[in-house]
Amino acid sequence: SQQGEEDPQALSIQEGENATMNCSYKTSINNLQWYRQNSGRGLVHLILIRSNEREKHSGRLRVTLDTSKKSSSLLITASRAADTASYFCATDAPGTYKYIFGTGTRLKVLA
Amino acid sequence: GAGVSQSPSNKVTEKGKDVELRCDPISGHTALYWYRQSLGQGLEFLIYFQGNSAPDKSGLPSDRFSAERTGGSVSTLTIQRTQQEDSAVYLCASSFLREGRGGELFFGEGSRLTVL
Numbered sequence: 001s002q003q004g005e006e007d008p009q010a011l012s013i014q015e016g017e018n019a020t021m022n023c024s025y026k027t028s029i030n031n032l033q034w035y036r037q038n039s040g041r042g043l044v045h046l047i048l049i050r051s052n053e054r055e056k057h058s059g060r061l062r063v064t065l066d067t068s069k070k071s072s073s074l075l076i077t078a079s080r081a082a083d084t085a086s087y088f089c090a091t092d093a094p095g096t097y098k099y100i101f102g103t104g105t106r107l108k109v110l111a
Numbered sequence: 112g113a114g115v116s117q118s119p120s121n122k123v124t125e126k127g128k129d130v131e132l133r134c135d136p137i138s139g140h141t142a143l144y145w146y147r148q149s150l151g152q153g154l155e156f157l158i159y160f161q162g163n164s165a166p167d168k169s170g171l172p173s174d175r176f177s178a179e180r181t182g183g184s185v186s187t188l189t190i191q192r193t194q195q196e197d198s199a200v201y202l203c204a205s206s207f208l209r210e211g212r213g214g215e216l217f218f219g220e221g222s223r224l225t226v227l
Binding site for chain 1: 115142144146152153154156159161166167200202204206208214215216217218219220221
C-alpha cells in the first residue's frame with residue numbers, strides 16, 4: 001500500500017514553539033502535499049512539493065522531502081493557538097493522479 | 112461555484128436503505144475524488160475521476176458502492192443497502208490537472224452519513 005504514515009499521532013506544544021510532523025510513505029511519488037483539517041470536515045491545502053524538490057517554504061511553513069528515505073517533514077514555526085488542527089500528508093505515484101492520505105497528526109497548540 | 116459543494120451536509124438513514132451523495136466540483140476541474148473518513152481516522156481513498164472516466168475504483172469497499180460523473184462535472188456516490196459500518200463523513204475534492212501533473216485538491220465540507 002502506498003499509504004503514508006504521520007508521526008507523531010498527536011502533538012501538544014505551547015504557543016510560540018515550533019511544531020514538527022513527519023510523514024513516511026512506501027512507494028515512489030510524483031508529488032507530496034500537506035493538508036490541514038479543522039473539526040473533522042473539509043481539508044485545506046497547505047503546500048505541495050514535487051519529487052525533484054528538497055525543500056519549500058510558505059509563510060511559517062517549511063516542508064522538506066527526502067525521496068531516498070521516502071519521508072517528508074512539516075515544520076510550523078512560531079505556532080499559534082489557531083494552528084490547532086489535524087495535519088495530513090498525501091502522495092501520488094508516477095502515472096496516476098490518485099492521492100493517498102496518511103494517518104494524520106493531531107496538533108494542539110496551548111495558549 | 113466558488114468552491115466544491117457537497118449535499119446533503121448530513122444524512123441519517125436506516126440500515127438497508129440506499130443513499131446518494133452529490134458533489135459539485137469547481138468549474139473546469141478535470142479530476143474529482145471521493146474519500147471516506149471515519150471518526151478520528153485518516154482519509155480512505157474510494158475512487159477518482161479524470162473527466163467522466165474512473166481510472167481507479169480500487170478503493171470502493173464493496174459492490175454496494177458505486178459512483179458516476181456526468182458531463183465532466185457533477186458526481187454522485189451511491190451506497191446501496193447501507194450498513195452501520197458505512198457511517199462516516201464522505202469527502203469530495205476536485206483538482207485541475209495541468210500539463211499532466213497532479214495539483215492541489217480542493218475539498219468540500221463533506222457529507223456526514225449516519226446509518227441507524
